[in-house]
Amino acid sequence: MYPILIDIKQFSILVVGGGKIATRKVCGLIEAGAKPTVISPNFSDTLLNAKKSGSVVLRERSFQYGDTKSFQIIFICTNNKAVNQAILNETTPRQLVNDTTNQYNSNFFNMALIKEKDFGIALTTKGKNPAKTKLLKQKLLSLLKGISLD
Structure with missing residues (x-):
């Protein structure tokens, strides 16, 4: 691992999941100037409020094949192993992936x-x-x- 700080604003970011961990990740991304897209059937109140302020894009639905295609950074934040594996199956080596449920599936970690x-x-x-x-x-x-x- 090589520690770096990056200007996250220039990247397209996907967060899959709408619960506590996803909310924490999204809040950090917004604070750093990013406007992440979040896919989940349900969202925390914090994420719903972030949508009202225009700082996040929410897609209220389950993950679907092809959802990761246009994103450079992907955070997997669900407690559904099948969904997490489906996300991993379609990511490419050119994408940064952080699986919050299994460090061995991640090619980067937050500090x-x-x-x-x-x-x-x-x-x-x-x-x-x-x-x-x-x-x-x-x-x-x-x-x-x-x-x-x-």
Whole structure:
């Protein structure tokens, strides 16, 4: 793995799933300036509100063959193994794929990011333990609160 920061705005992004994990991914993408497309039969209230503000495209339906074709980055965020496999079956090596249910199906992972005014700290367990990454982030944030960096 090679850690990088990318300007996500220039990429076409698909998120399949409308629940808690998909919502967290979409919120991060929107914050970074992207306008992702989300396919799901159901959406969280947060995603529905994001649609109202025009920051996301929602397609209220199940995943269908061919849905990944025009996207460069794909997040798989469903708890349906058959759907997840169908998504994987049609992706190509030229697409970035993050299967939030199985790290071994992913060719990239998100990093937890601590953002300050003039610096950032990225954390990762390389997709192996997102809960541990979250805990590390919380501990670092509490350490940084007591430090003046001016």
